[in-house]
Amino acid sequence: MLVHSRTGRWTAWAVLAVLFLPLFALPLLVILTASFSTHWSGAFPSGPTTAHYAAAVRGESLQALTTSLVTAVTASVVALTLGTWAALAAAALGKKGKRLLDALFMLPVAVPSVVVGLAVLVAFSKPPVLLNGTPWIVILAHTVLVTAFAHQSVSAAIRRLDPMYEQAAASLGARPSYVLFRVRLPLLLPSLTAAAGLCFALSMGELSATMMLYPPDWMPLPVLIFTATDRGSLFTGSALAVVLMAATLLALLAVSRIRTKASYR
Amino acid sequence: MLWALPPVAVLALVFLYPLALVVQESLAPGAYAEVFASASFREALVTTVWLAVAATAGCLVLGFVLALVIAFVPFPGGKAVSKFIDVFLSFPSFLITLALLFVYGTVGMANGLWTDVTGAAEGPFHFLTTPWGVLLAEITYFTPFVMRPLLAAFSQIETAQLEVASSLGARPLRIVRQVILPEALPALAAGGSLVLVMCLNEFGIVLFTGAKGVTTLPMLVYGKAILESDYAAACVVAVVNVALSVGLYVLYRGVSRRAGA
Amino acid sequence: MTSGIRFDGVTVAYGSNTVLDSLDLTVEPGEVMALLGPSGSGKTTALRAVAGFVRPASGRVFIGDRDVTALPPYKRGIGMVVQQYALFPHLRVDANVAFGLKARKAPKDEIPGRVAEALEMTGMAAYARRYPRELSGGQQQRVAIARALAIRPHVLLLDEPLSALDAQLRSGMLAELARLHRELPDVSILYVTHDQVEALTLADRIAVMDKARLQDCGTPQDLYRRPRTEFTASFVGNANLLPVRVGTDGVTFAGADLKVPVPGAAPGSAATLCVRPHLVGLGDGPNLRGRIVEVQWRGSTHRLYVEVGGHRVKADVRELKETPALGTEVTLHFAPDDAVLLAAGVNDG
Numbered sequence: 001m002l003v004h005s006r007t008g009r010w011t012a013w014a015v016l017a018v019l020f021l022p023l024f025a026l027p028l029l030v031i032l033t034a035s036f037s038t039h040w041s042g043a044f045p046s047g048p049t050t051a052h053y054a055a056a057v058r059g060e061s062l063q064a065l066t067t068s069l070v071t072a073v074t075a076s077v078v079a080l081t082l083g084t085w086a087a088l089a090a091a092a093l094g095k096k097g098k099r100l101l102d103a104l105f106m107l108p109v110a111v112p113s114v115v116v117g118l119a120v121l122v123a124f125s126k127p128p129v130l131l132n133g134t135p136w137i138v139i140l141a142h143t144v145l146v147t148a149f150a151h152q153s154v155s156a157a158i159r160r161l162d163p164m165y166e167q168a169a170a171s172l173g174a175r176p177s178y179v180l181f182r183v184r185l186p187l188l189l190p191s192l193t194a195a196a197g198l199c200f201a202l203s204m205g206e207l208s209a210t211m212m213l214y215p216p217d218w219m220p221l222p223v224l225i226f227t228a229t230d231r232g233s234l235f236t237g238s239a240l241a242v243v244l245m246a247a248t249l250l251a252l253l254a255v256s257r258i259r260t261k262a263s264y265r
Numbered sequence: 266m267l268w269a270l271p272p273v274a275v276l277a278l279v280f281l282y283p284l285a286l287v288v289q290e291s292l293a294p295g296a297y298a299e300v301f302a303s304a305s306f307r308e309a310l311v312t313t314v315w316l317a318v319a320a321t322a323g324c325l326v327l328g329f330v331l332a333l334v335i336a337f338v339p340f341p342g343g344k345a346v347s348k349f350i351d352v353f354l355s356f357p358s359f360l361i362t363l364a365l366l367f368v369y370g371t372v373g374m375a376n377g378l379w380t381d382v383t384g385a386a387e388g389p390f391h392f393l394t395t396p397w398g399v400l401l402a403e404i405t406y407f408t409p410f411v412m413r414p415l416l417a418a419f420s421q422i423e424t425a426q427l428e429v430a431s432s433l434g435a436r437p438l439r440i441v442r443q444v445i446l447p448e449a450l451p452a453l454a455a456g457g458s459l460v461l462v463m464c465l466n467e468f469g470i471v472l473f474t475g476a477k478g479v480t481t482l483p484m485l486v487y488g489k490a491i492l493e494s495d496y497a498a499a500c501v502v503a504v505v506n507v508a509l510s511v512g513l514y515v516l517y518r519g520v521s522r523r524a525g526a
Numbered sequence: 527m528t529s530g531i532r533f534d535g536v537t538v539a540y541g542s543n544t545v546l547d548s549l550d551l552t553v554e555p556g557e558v559m560a561l562l563g564p565s566g567s568g569k570t571t572a573l574r575a576v577a578g579f580v581r582p583a584s585g586r587v588f589i590g591d592r593d594v595t596a597l598p599p600y601k602r603g604i605g606m607v608v609q610q611y612a613l614f615p616h617l618r619v620d621a622n623v624a625f626g627l628k629a630r631k632a633p634k635d636e637i638p639g640r641v642a643e644a645l646e647m648t649g650m651a652a653y654a655r656r657y658p659r660e661l662s663g664g665q666q667q668r669v670a671i672a673r674a675l676a677i678r679p680h681v682l683l684l685d686e687p688l689s690a691l692d693a694q695l696r697s698g699m700l701a702e703l704a705r706l707h708r709e710l711p712d713v714s715i716l717y718v719t720h721d722q723v724e725a726l727t728l729a730d731r732i733a734v735m736d737k738a739r740l741q742d743c744g745t746p747q748d749l750y751r752r753p754r755t756e757f758t759a760s761f762v763g764n765a766n767l768l769p770v771r772v773g774t775d776g777v778t779f780a781g782a783d784l785k786v787p788v789p790g791a792a793p794g795s796a797a798t799l800c801v802r803p804h805l806v807g808l809g810d811g812p813n814l815r816g817r818i819v820e821v822q823w824r825g826s827t828h829r830l831y832v833e834v835g836g837h838r839v840k841a842d843v844r845e846l847k848e849t850p851a852l853g854t855e856v857t858l859h860f861a862p863d864d865a866v867l868l869a870a871g872v873n874d875g
Contacts, residue, residue: 110510
């Protein structure tokens with residue numbers, strides 16, 4: 001412990017409370033409150049209502065939510081497969097090859113999402129692969145963006161995996177493919193689910209590349225939130241944002257339940 | 266070796282090839298000269314860089330102080346705070362701007378309080394549509410990205426080390442400076458460069474601010490491509506932005522590798 | 527198929543760092559061979575070369591008459607138990623034991639029987655449905671052994687299998703391993719350890735390793751009673767290593783003439799005399815006189831450090847009624863046959 005005196009400790013906590021609560025807790029609280037209000041032109045909101053939520057779960061809004069969910073699930077599954085595959089392949093390579101592969105797969109993190117959107121737009125707006133105007137172009141961009149994170153977390157998990165398990169399996173007569181499916185992947189399962197949660201959350205909140213790409217009939221939730229706030233419907237936007245956060249949290253919660261179960265086995 | 270090919274091929278098709286096309290498109294005759302000559306581009310470049318640098322500095326200071334208190338002045342609910350940070354990280358950045366609109370917007374909480382108390386017709390807070398609003402939102406959103414590696418680094422510092430230091434008569438500030446800070450430097454460097462790259466690339470916060478006066482490079486890419494349909498110019502700006510952030514990212518990887526992160 | 531292991535000039539190097547230097551060693555079918563040495567002596571590398579996890583730079587490894595040098599680990603048909611057990615945490619005990627059988631595509635209807643048999647043999651039948659983390663260290667150890675035995679290997683590799691256990695469990699497991707080996711007389715066992723007690727208790731023969739090289743090899747009795755090098759003498763059991771000069775029918779130590787056998791040693795040459803401390807007693811012979819400089823009480827014995835002509839000689843004597851005072855002058859003696867003359871300077875570590 002760093003601070004021993006009672007006053008010192010209280011001062012430290014006060015600093016934490018003064019900085020932490022307004023900065024991080026307040027924004028989320030404000031959005032939550034606003035989503036239940038019709039007016040906010042003073043210190044406190046007024047006109048409690050649930051009308052925004054009633055609107056948020058039907059029509060255009062509901063469609064945006066399902067669009068986001070479908071996009072996020074598809075992108076996460078593909079990204080996880082691709083990222084895990086690359087991470088496993090990299091682990092089997094020599095030092096140089098591993099570095100190159102890791103760098104390649106980490107590149108999308110460094111490239112601005114807007115640029116990823118632009119690049120995908122430029123590349124797939126013309127034959128041979130014409131995806132512009134279809135949902136696939138959004139899903140594709142999301143996949144590119146989240147693959148890097150999937151790769152990163154799976155790589156880290158592989159590095160932490162003790163080679164003694166693989167060696168024990170090999171000494172018992174298991175060929176490499178058997179070791180992969182019966183030992184390594186099961187042992188990586190907790191990390192894989194964590195990576196899946198991360199990918200899902202990132203895709204759910206993705207706005208930059210999506211703004212560049214979305215066709216009119218495939219408008220994910222963040223875009224809808226933007227169009228709502230842009231035309232001044234802040235309260236509707238808040239309700240949609242709460243729906244977005246809730247959907248993300250639910251998915252993360254589900255994933256962490258699978259995860260504790262997997263690591264407890 | 267062969268097993269590495271399929272994922273690399275997919276990545277090449279959906280990412281590297283499109284990126285190469287952007288570079289190719291940016292090489293259209295006169296595109297670079299035209300973009301570099303435009304005032305809006307130079308302004309966006311300057312705005313982007315100073316916003317990113319300022320936000321990073323703010324995140325480092327704030328993140329260090331907060332992580333320090335959370336790690337070394339334990340309190341009930343400390344675990345919940347760490348959990349909250351993880352959750353916070355999984356939300357999109359534009360939510361912060363949305364919230365700030367309610368707090369500091371022209372008809373938001375702060376201005377409302379002001380007019381209620383003073384009776385003035387208008388509140389004093391108008392910074393939200395200026396770069397300062399973007400700065401506040403970026404510091405708020407990205408500070409947790411600094412705190413996470415810091416908290417991990419702090420958990421490596423043995424309490425015994427701190428106890429020995431304080432039993433030798435060192436005061437808390439001295440312990441922070443001489444024991445904790447050196448241990449935290451790699452994490453600070455890694456977290457700081459990550460945040461710098463993310464700030465350079467940030468789009469949602471700026472878009473939601475709706476500030477006409479704040480144009481960053483990603484905003485310019487979006488504006489040129491989607492609003493003006495000037496793809497060559499958009500590609501030029503994109504190449505500059507990529508060069509800037511990938512260069513920094515390479516630096517970040519170097520730093521974090523040395524930090525063992 | 528015959529079992530047994532043969533190292534034929536096996537060298538393992540990482541870059542310019544040779545970790546195993548041309549090892550020649552044969553483990554007979556059904557034999558327990560202990561590889562004994564300090565850490566970094568190359569003993570684990572030798573074991574991993576048999577398992578197939580390190581590829582020798584030169585030399586061949588044989589299991590039975592089969593040259594396995596180029597075979598991947600999963601084709602070698604060995605059982606292996608390592609220090610940390612490496613039980614698969616996501617599988618229950620029975621699934622862990624069945625792992626090797628399933629991996630080798632043993633007939634499905636045979637698997638439950640062989641799993642039960644292996645668990646029975648190690649006394650773990652009652653724990654079949656547990657997960658590894660629900661077991662104590664000793665129990666995990668038994669499961670690891672059962673898992674290795676379930677595939678009925680001809681060769682069993684044990685890499686410091688007891689070093690993660692506490693002292694009491696360790697001696698229990700040692701007896702257990704000895705029993706298992708009696709039940710499986712055809713299995714050759716290569717047992718890597720740095721603990722001389724384990725090696726002396728369990729092994730038919732001990733290969734003493736140091737600095738990437740095989741230093742000595744023989745039965746435990748042989749190595750203990752007739753060590754060939756100073757390293758063996760000091761690593762296998764305790765030893766007084768006294769610098770002596772060879773005479774015609776004995777040696778001179780610290781100015782005293784000692785009558786000991788000097789087979790083949792050239793008179794006048796320098797040599798080392800090895801005497802086990804428990805064979806040194808307090809007597810009244812005229813020769814080895816010295817002063818007690820330290821006394822340690824060890825329960826059933828007293829360890830005396832006696833300074834003789836500038837050298838410390840250790841003597842373990844039956845517990846004395848009265849602890850001798852420091853500085854007391856005593857005379858030491860030992861039977862001539864209990865001393866072994868070693869060539870000086872050879873492998874003096």
